[in-house]
Amino acid sequence: MLSLSEKVLKAVSAAIGKPSEQVLLHSPYFPPSTYADVKSCIDTGWVSSAGAFVTELESAVCEIVGCKHAIATVNGTTALQVALYSSGVTAGDEVLIPSLTFVATANAVRHQGAIPHFVDVSPDRMGMSSSALRERLIEIAHKSNNNTKNRLTGRRIAAICPMHCFGIPCEIDEIVAIADNFKIPVVEDCAESLGSYYKGTHTGRFGMVSAFSFNGNKILTTGGGGAICTDNDSVAALSRHVTTTGKLPHQWEFEHDRVAWNYRMPNINAALGIGQLKEFPLILQKKAAVFDSYARAFNDLDEVEIRKPPRDCVSNNWLISLILESPDIALRDEILALLNSSHYQSRPLWKPMHSLSMNSDCPHGPLPTTEALYKQVIALPSSPSLSQHN
Numbered sequence: 001m002l003s004l005s006e007k008v009l010k011a012v013s014a015a016i017g018k019p020s021e022q023v024l025l026h027s028p029y030f031p032p033s034t035y036a037d038v039k040s041c042i043d044t045g046w047v048s049s050a051g052a053f054v055t056e057l058e059s060a061v062c063e064i065v066g067c068k069h070a071i072a073t074v075n076g077t078t079a080l081q082v083a084l085y086s087s088g089v090t091a092g093d094e095v096l097i098p099s100l101t102f103v104a105t106a107n108a109v110r111h112q113g114a115i116p117h118f119v120d121v122s123p124d125r126m127g128m129s130s131s132a133l134r135e136r137l138i139e140i141a142h143k144s145n146n147n148t149k150n151r152l153t154g155r156r157i158a159a160i161c162p163m164h165c166f167g168i169p170c171e172i173d174e175i176v177a178i179a180d181n182f183k184i185p186v187v188e189d190c191a192e193s194l195g196s197y198y199k200g201t202h203t204g205r206f207g208m209v210s211a212f213s214f215n216g217n218k219i220l221t222t223g224g225g226g227a228i229c230t231d232n233d234s235v236a237a238l239s240r241h242v243t244t245t246g247k248l249p250h251q252w253e254f255e256h257d258r259v260a261w262n263y264r265m266p267n268i269n270a271a272l273g274i275g276q277l278k279e280f281p282l283i284l285q286k287k288a289a290v291f292d293s294y295a296r297a298f299n300d301l302d303e304v305e306i307r308k309p310p311r312d313c314v315s316n317n318w319l320i321s322l323i324l325e326s327p328d329i330a331l332r333d334e335i336l337a338l339l340n341s342s343h344y345q346s347r348p349l350w351k352p353m354h355s356l357s358m359n360s361d362c363p364h365g366p367l368p369t370t371e372a373l374y375k376q377v378i379a380l381p382s383s384p385s386l387s388q389h390n
């Protein structure tokens with residue numbers, strides 16, 4: 001009889017084929033037009049922090065997301081940091097974020113001088129739980145005329161920053177409704193959710209502002225890159241201003257009105273992403289086909305399940321993942337060891353943020369679902385190219 005990890009290995013190879021070399025967790029898909037785009041960028045000499053490809057990328061992102069403004073940045077972490085800045089987060093504030101997220105969410109808060117305050121996630125979506133958020137706010141929040149404070153720490157709660165985990169949208173409409181009630185702006189971490197929709201609306205359109213990532217392992221890549229998206233004209237103008245060193249417009253004078261950043265995406269990086277943006281529907285289609293192959297291959301296994309997004313949303317299937325029936329870190333690691341030694345790069349969820357030593361003094365609510373999912377979930381190779389196996 002096969003052990004559970006052997007059954008998982010068999011199902012993975014039925015889904016995506018038997019590799020002769022390492023299958024990466026997520027490798028990029030570059031349409032053939034990419035080569036001409038990158039060459040033309042080099043030929044024009046405009047490779048740095050301005051140029052036509054950046055403008056083209058920003059309008060393509062606006063079109064996909066359905067937002068009014070997109071500001072391209074050097075990466076998703078800086079996009080998130082500036083989104084927090086532009087929504088009014090300042091040093092000494094608290095920002096509510098999920099503990100179950102990539103470290104960049106917490107780092108962006110800290111780079112802003114603010115303190116992350118961790119909230120639990122929902123078991124079906126793995127993103128911030130609206131009920132955990134509500135309970136935590138009822139417990140700690142003190143509302144006054146123009147802001148909400150944490151009664152226990154005395155600090156202002158300046159933003160709520162949910163994340164759409166692996167491309168599955170979180171309960172974002174509920175979260176925004178709760179946040180509105182407490183007059184707290186919502187900044188969406190959409191690093192993983194380009195192409196994901198919640199109740200028919202693209203993620204990143206629910207809060208005041210959102211941040212996307214185009215890192216090498218994301219669904220769409222510019223090598224390194226990110227974008228700030230918003231419908232709010234003043235948030236957009238401020239974000240653009242502070243990502244370009246806070247320089248005031250003038251034909252020759254260098255005048256800057258604040259300590260700001262050089263965070264704009266270089267044109268050469270934008271050139272790398274244009275082809276993918278044009279073929280984004282095809283990339284989403286390929287990802288959905290990979291998901292379907294896994295769903296079929298794992299159909300008969302009772303002890304593990306492929307995570308299916310709830311019916312009210314469309315996931316971009318960024319990382320397709322397995323969930324064990326119950327939390328079992330030894331079993332999780334046994335499966336991870338077998339998959340990784342059999343050429344299938346696979347990963348657990350991130351170690352929860354509240355358990356990292358640098359965050360040990362950060363406040364948090366109860367985190368039972370975070371702790372459980374960490375011991376239950378395995379991300380499988382999910383590259384669009386794996387659809388060719390079908």
Ligand SMILES: *Cc1c(COP(=O)(O)O)cnc(C)c1O
Nearest residue numbers: 075076077102104105191213215
């Ligand atoms: C990738 C990622 C980021 C940061 O993006 P970079 O482009 O790598 O800086 C932020 N949050 C989440 C949840 C991510 O997955």
